[in-house]
Amino acid sequence: MKAFELPIALRPPEGPNPCERCALRTNPAFIDIPQEQRDAIQSFRRGSRRVDAGGAIIREHRASTQLFTIYSGWAFRFKTLSDGRRQILSFLLAGDFIGLQDEFADGQTHGVEAASEVHLCVFDRADLWTMFHTQPRLGYDITWLAAREEKLVDDNLVTAGRRNASERVAMLLMHIYRRARHAGLEREGWVHFPFQQQHIADALGLSLVHTNKTMRRLHHLGLYRIERGWLRIQDPQALETLGDYFERPVRPTPLV
Amino acid sequence: MKAFELPIALRPPEGPNPCERCALRTNPAFIDIPQEQRDAIQSFRRGSRRVDAGGAIIREHRASTQLFTIYSGWAFRFKTLSDGRRQILSFLLAGDFIGLQDEFADGQTHGVEAASEVHLCVFDRADLWTMFHTQPRLGYDITWLAAREEKLVDDNLVTAGRRNASERVAMLLMHIYRRARHAGLEREGWVHFPFQQQHIADALGLSLVHTNKTMRRLHHLGLYRIERGWLRIQDPQALETLGDYFERPVRPTPLV
DNA sequence: CGTCGTATTGATAAATCTCAAGCAGCGTGG
DNA sequence: CCACGCTGCTTGAGATTTATCAATACGACG
Structure with missing residues (x-):
């Protein structure tokens, strides 16, 4: 399968x-x-x-x-x-x-x-x-979720403000992969990835063309694969290092 | 005075x-x-x-x-x-x-x-x-403040990701000025502005040199003045338009 | 088979960054 | 009181990154 x-x-x-x-x-x-x-x-x-x-x-x-x-x-x-x-x-x-x-x-x-x-x-x-x-308790959990959401935006702001194109793409791929895996959505190393390159460009603050060229380069280096809407990270360490993006294991999350 | x-x-x-x-x-x-x-x-x-x-x-x-x-x-x-x-x-x-x-x-x-x-x-x-x-009630107010804070980061992310240098500076100046004024800190058109150009560069995701040149240009156009740590907006409409940054009057804020 | 939306690629333009140097204010020690 | 050194601001020149334009390729779909 x-x-x-x-x-x-x-x-x-x-x-x-x-x-x-x-x-x-x-x-x-x-x-x-x-x-x-x-x-x-x-x-x-x-x-x-x-x-x-x-x-x-x-x-x-x-x-x-x-x-x-x-x-x-x-x-x-x-x-x-x-x-x-x-x-x-x-x-x-x-x-x-x-x-x-x-x-x-x-x-x-x-x-x-x-x-x-x-x-x-x-x-x-x-x-x-x-x-x-x-x-x-529900209020506290909602605040928890709001604070976590802000942390995500913080990270994205660092990306858009201070990382170059390759670093941005590396960071984004690891970010998406990790979040999906944490939510239990990984299947044999693949996670659902329904985003177009335009989405990625708009998330990273890059033009579509430059996003494409950058993704092509990283793909050619064998760091990741995207096929039919699924993403697989081939070389997590390289992408982590390139993106300067490391994350400790995440605790369980409240759910409302 | x-x-x-x-x-x-x-x-x-x-x-x-x-x-x-x-x-x-x-x-x-x-x-x-x-x-x-x-x-x-x-x-x-x-x-x-x-x-x-x-x-x-x-x-x-x-x-x-x-x-x-x-x-x-x-x-x-x-x-x-x-x-x-x-x-x-x-x-x-x-x-x-x-x-x-x-x-x-x-x-x-x-x-x-x-x-x-x-x-x-x-x-x-x-x-x-x-x-x-x-x-x-206190919990609710804290959540209010957390959500507002996230909105600020959202705006900054749009700035770093999708505005050019002049637009970024225009947006930042209006942003700082408005927040200070809303907090009642405006005095005869001036608000306290203790930031160095390095702070502005780091907030906008620009280099120090480019920040300087951009600020110089807007200053030369007579849009704002910064003197001895105080900021005055000379042409709010021009800065709003340039930065594509309009804000409705803000409601009173909870205070913890 | 034609059409549409998306991905890809090359060429060129524009924005931004880096490097290097000079200037101005300001506190300090002689 | 002044020379010195430090920090932050300013400016020019050239390098690099990224954006824009234009064309092609590719796959899904009717």
């Missing part, structure tokens, strides 16, 4: 008590929580939503009235300048919590777009204060 | 009930809160700290056991690559809350450095969960 023949789009459970049968909960990447907290989260859950690749999860400049947890698939946050230049701010995958910023941004918000078919669990933003008030 | 003759370093009140006499509380930039919440915050407060310009508030790669609220002065968060290249992630001023990320980052942290003399209110990170648990 080839990795790229695996199914990717995983749907959240339907029917009563969906959170009971949540596939992410059994994933060791996420912190296990007592029944009571699980019930609390389920009480705030308003259903699920599916977005196809390329579809908008949250439109730019428009405050969303909903919050989402990604259940499966890859998405990304982005902003565009008025002449169309786009910057991808961070990539999102299973377990990431979306939409918090909108609460405070008065419409000056980023957009969120699906890079592959994405399934989401939906919450009402109007419930946010109730979540904090009645379930402080 | 020239603006640059004004005192800048404001010390937090000493003695019993310091939060009662907190100068930031009377600032309309910050949300007014009931006595009870103020008492709660004070009960977590562990004192104050002064850091001179250039001093470290939090050392890079080292998890801080404390959390801080900036009381006065300018600071900045940064990361360095192993060969010394430095990226400034965001600037910090009165009301900003520091150190949250460290809770989750396992030592992979940014540093925080004072750009001018800085005064801080100190909290124990060990109290963080108690804060959320006993004072959900």
